[in-house]
Amino acid sequence: MTGSYTKMWESLGLDLEAHDRLLQAIPPAYGEVYLNQENRPKGMEYFDFVINEIHGLRIQELQDHKAGGGKVIGAFCVFVPEEIVRAAGGICIGLCSGAEIGFDLAEKVLPRSICPLIKSFMGFKLARVCPYFESCDLVVGETTCDGKKKAFEILSDYVPVHVMEVPQMKREKDRSLWAGEVREFMARMEKYTGNRVTEDSLRRAVREVNAKREALMRLAGLRKNSPAPISGKDSLLINQIAMYDDVGRFTAKVNELCDELEIRVREGRGIREQGPRIVITGTPMAVPNWKVPHIIESSGAVVVAEELCTGLRYFENTVNEAGENLDRMIDYIADRYLDINCACFTPNRGRLERLISLVDEYGADGVIHCSLTFCDPYAVESYRVEQALREKGIPLLKIETDYGQGDSGQLKTRIEAFLEMIGRSGE
Ligand code: SF4
């Protein structure tokens, strides 16, 4: 990225020195994790370009949108309905929170022992290093877990925050509570953007976001082939970029990549010939958190699916497009989101069932459960995951980690031992 964006970063109020340190840290990590991979599809060039321009071109697009009176809305969770933001003329941006930035500042307002994702979003804001965050007119929080819920109260000292109440169960009364929250969110968006959501604008937004999900689903489907035509790391990167790139352009680029991968599949070509096939499940992996997939794939295995919010949970169900009026359309949107299998729900049988079916559909040899430190919902639920997989004889490795690199050696040893174990049992 060139220095030509410095003025823009300055106008956003970034701490330029801290921001420079962040930008300098990303390229070496990216080169080592991504560009060193052999046999990458040509279609990945676009996604490399997006990362290369991560704080440049897309931020410029957001500024142009704002200059025309548009709003930018930030989100930390896949429960925030992007369709509604778009239908009101806004742009919805997933804020990443995948790096140890500004932790010293975050620890002044948060306890030290809190999930790194929460510490990271607070740190990014307090350290003023993220141009996405600084471009947001409003941030949408949710009540998915206690840590986030309380952290949003503090975050609202620094940026306007709207919190959506996500229920913790999926009964009929929870569905109506959630549908009410989606309606309230729509009213807030209308007020905030000054644009009415109409049947036409909502229908168009639903179609566009569904098309993005369908493209990602097409990509996921291609990974069922053996050999896998694309690495898990590249697939994760695409899912991470899905949260902030321009929706139409991103969808077209994923479909172009899929055209290329279909040729690979027809010719029986993949990223590598052999190696155990792994499904990852657990907490989201936000940019630039590529640690565990990198260790798995540099140990000879291939990740074929992610039961993550930076994976299938983000795109595998679409909104029913048959809503005949605005009211029905909103109900369908609410239904779609409530089908997400987040560990904040009790019980959360859907996640266990989906995980078992994924292993079968993707021909996986084992599952790696990866949760962030201090994440109670996923750490506690990992017991049920273990039980369910054991009953089916599916090998599982449970990992708990943070954004630091200090445990990489130990993780590599454990992952290699697991891969060797499943490799032996598969012989
Ligand atoms: S794990 Fe739950 S809280 Fe976190 S992004 Fe996913 S749905 Fe939201």
Ligand code: SF4
């Ligand atoms: S990873 Fe767990 S603790 Fe952290 S924000 Fe998500 S649900 Fe909450």
